[in-house]
Amino acid sequence: MHVIARRLTIVALLSLGIIGSWPVVVASAEETLEAENIPFSFEGAFGLFDRAQLQRGFQVYSQVCSSCHSLNLLHYRNLGDRGGPDFPEMQVKAIAAMVEVEDGPNDEGEMFTRPGAPSDPFVKPFPNEKAARAANGGALPPDLSLITKAREGWRGTFRQLVDGIGGPEYVHAVLTGYREKPENVPEGPAGKYYNPYFSAGPWISMPPPLSDGLVEYTDGTASSVDQMARDVAAFLAWAGEPKMERRKSLGFRVLVYIVILATLLFLTKNRVWSRIEH
Amino acid sequence: MSGESTFEPKNGAVEWLDRRLPVFSLLKRQVVDFPTPKNLNYWWTFGGILTVFLALQIVTGIVLVMHYTPNTALAFNSIEFIMREVNYGWLIRYMHANGASFFFIAVYIHIFRGLYYGSYKAPREVLWILGVMILLVMMATAFMGYVLPWGQMSFWGAKVITNLFSAIPFIGERIVTWLWGGFSVDNPTLQRFFSLHYLLPFVLVGIVMLHIWALHVPGNNNPTGVDVQSSSDTIPFHPYYTVKDAFALVCFLSVYALFVFYKPNYLGHSINYEVANPLQTPSEIVPEWYFLPFYAILRSIPNKLLGVLAMFGSILILVFLPWLDTSKVRSASYRPIYRQLFWIFVLDCLLLGIVGSRPPAGLWLLIGRVATSWYFLHFIILVPLVGLMERPKPLPVSIREAVLTKELRAEAQIQPGE
Numbered sequence A: 001m002h003v004i005a006r007r008l009t010i011v012a013l014l015s016l017g018i019i020g021s022w023p024v025v026v027a028s029a030e031e032t033l034e035a036e037n038i039p040f041s042f043e044g045a046f047g048l049f050d051r052a053q054l055q056r057g058f059q060v061y062s063q064v065c066s067s068c069h070s071l072n073l074l075h076y077r078n079l080g081d082r083g084g085p086d087f088p089e090m091q092v093k094a095i096a097a098m099v100e101v102e103d104g105p106n107d108e109g110e111m112f113t114r115p116g117a118p119s120d121p122f123v124k125p126f127p128n129e130k131a132a133r134a135a136n137g138g139a140l141p142p143d144l145s146l147i148t149k150a151r152e153g154w155r156g157t158f159r160q161l162v163d164g165i166g167g168p169e170y171v172h173a174v175l176t177g178y179r180e181k182p183e184n185v186p187e188g189p190a191g192k193y194y195n196p197y198f199s200a201g202p203w204i205s206m207p208p209p210l211s212d213g214l215v216e217y218t219d220g221t222a223s224s225v226d227q228m229a230r231d232v233a234a235f236l237a238w239a240g241e242p243k244m245e246r247r248k249s250l251g252f253r254v255l256v257y258i259v260i261l262a263t264l265l266f267l268t269k270n271r272v273w274s275r276i277e278h
Numbered sequence B: 001m002s003g004e005s006t007f008e009p010k011n012g013a014v015e016w017l018d019r020r021l022p023v024f025s026l027l028k029r030q031v032v033d034f035p036t037p038k039n040l041n042y043w044w045t046f047g048g049i050l051t052v053f054l055a056l057q058i059v060t061g062i063v064l065v066m067h068y069t070p071n072t073a074l075a076f077n078s079i080e081f082i083m084r085e086v087n088y089g090w091l092i093r094y095m096h097a098n099g100a101s102f103f104f105i106a107v108y109i110h111i112f113r114g115l116y117y118g119s120y121k122a123p124r125e126v127l128w129i130l131g132v133m134i135l136l137v138m139m140a141t142a143f144m145g146y147v148l149p150w151g152q153m154s155f156w157g158a159k160v161i162t163n164l165f166s167a168i169p170f171i172g173e174r175i176v177t178w179l180w181g182g183f184s185v186d187n188p189t190l191q192r193f194f195s196l197h198y199l200l201p202f203v204l205v206g207i208v209m210l211h212i213w214a215l216h217v218p219g220n221n222n223p224t225g226v227d228v229q230s231s232s233d234t235i236p237f238h239p240y241y242t243v244k245d246a247f248a249l250v251c252f253l254s255v256y257a258l259f260v261f262y263k264p265n266y267l268g269h270s271i272n273y274e275v276a277n278p279l280q281t282p283s284e285i286v287p288e289w290y291f292l293p294f295y296a297i298l299r300s301i302p303n304k305l306l307g308v309l310a311m312f313g314s315i316l317i318l319v320f321l322p323w324l325d326t327s328k329v330r331s332a333s334y335r336p337i338y339r340q341l342f343w344i345f346v347l348d349c350l351l352l353g354i355v356g357s358r359p360p361a362g363l364w365l366l367i368g369r370v371a372t373s374w375y376f377l378h379f380i381i382l383v384p385l386v387g388l389m390e391r392p393k394p395l396p397v398s399i400r401e402a403v404l405t406k407e408l409r410a411e412a413q414i415q416p417g418e
Helices: A002-021 A051-063 A076-080 A089-097 A129-135 A157-163 A167-176 A225-240 A244-273 B012-020 B023-032 B042-065 B075-084 B089-116 B125-147 B152-167 B172-180 B187-216 B237-262 B289-300 B304-324 B336-356 B362-389 B399-417
Strands: A100-103 A112-115 B035-037 B234-236
Touching: A051 A225, A076 A089, A167 A225, A244 B089, A244 B237, B012 B023, B023 B237, B035 B237, B042 B089, B042 B187, B042 B237, B075 B089, B089 B125, B089 B237, B089 B289, B089 B336, B125 B152, B125 B187, B125 B289, B125 B304, B152 B172, B152 B187, B152 B304, B172 B187, B234 B237, B289 B304, B289 B336, B289 B362, B304 B362, B336 B362
Parallel strands: none
Antiparallel strands: A100 A112, B035 B234
16 A cells, blocks of 8 residues: 555656656747757866866957947956956956046046056946947847856756756857748848847847957967857856856865765764664 | 753853843753654754754845845846955855755745644644744745845846735725835835845744744654653753754755855846846746745636635645644554645645746646645645544554664564674
């Protein structure tokens, strides 16, 4: 009797798991595609950012994306942070000095411009939302500081537990996902591009931003569209979670500590409880 | 309770204070020497775990408030300031956000333990009702806390849940306006939610103290459900349960740490990393995972007012459980039919959780309705009926006897091999 009840419970639990992992069918699911999983260096419990990749990614951001997309949560000094692109201090200063920053008011009450300093936040491409929309056919290019944490490359409760939400993969998929629209898809709005990986897609206002050889990498890496998309996705993953390396290394030490403490407590508990009948 | 506790201070200052305010005597009697059934299993460790998590949430919360700004224009960026610029701010914030989830994991296990072992039955009804109040206040606190980062799901979740009150006839709309402090979810809403999110945890501390007080009057229930009869049934709380609770706590913390350090955003919504935009509705508005079963109950009923009543009723019905359960036997271990009903009920709650995360249409709507019906059927019909009809298994004479039989049986199993 109990054996049957227990087996039934196990069967029920398993079937709950199966229906729980059934993919959610959203209205737009037939029009948009899941991103391709990319084995980034920063995945897994011990994965770290690839410094060279982050530096290349910054190059893509600053030469291509930054003309429309802001990165409001970053300061130039962050480019020299450990656990990030780790640019040398002189280079950070040089990068910051390349932009003009509005400052003031000065003692005369006037605003003025000066060369950027590492303590400045990344300059915005547009002064306000209206200006951004006006320059982009009514569409607003989103801030990219948290884009890899705010967008999902794929769905599924268990898939996301194992593979993460696929935020960097989403960025890569959108950047490389432009194509001719299939025959059966109706014509989209004027001035929009077909991209089945775009989350609110498949029609996206952003024209294909990358083309082979667009950026000349200082480290000599061949700049294919795929390579640039991977690099900038990695850079944005760091921009969204700049303390990731610190988090993982501290986490490892905390877990080692917890395991030792748990072992000692378990032994103590057995010792203490052996004094009494239980 | 047997085993009279005596406190004889050795230190003069301690004696001086204890004669004026007997805190040391109280701790000695209620914590160190407190006679506790000797057969409590690991399901009983979650009370202590919950106390630690309440403290953890309060401490991390107080630190977060030192850097957080409750203003719609600044809130989102102030959270990111904590994540990026404050020393170990990322750790404090991830501990607080995941702490809420693990608080709920522990509280749900704690509640189901009470349901299984009949801990709500006389003389522990008030203890149980205080527990239901704790759950309600916890839910309100967690809901308002999720609004504070002012992301997309914060905003739209707040909007959907506060809008539920508009279902109240005649005055519903006015109540919603009153809750919002305006005609939409906006800065006044954020600021009052912040204020209440800071206040309610301290209310929780108060109810938790009453909960522990109410526990210490009859003492712990135990896996047999048989009352303590003599001092041979009990052991002092310290060191036996302090060390057992500590071990269980550290095991629980290890899972918590895995999430804090390696999956810190898994239990949240990615869309909440986008700042609130009142003009853009997200494609799906889903509450935090710990609210999903109740959300499923809400949405499985076509009428809004009835849905809201069912949702609140699904928690408030627990208040009446001590009187709905007609069985004199506490522990489900000796109640063969109730035991199966209990496990079906657990599955029903898990199923409701899955339903709550899916759009309410087609098959999911049907499953949600069946599961909701079963939820109420369980409490209103099955529990009272089974208590009257079921024939329980013979109970052990005492806790000590139950412990000894278990030991003897374990020895009998070992012997043939030796």
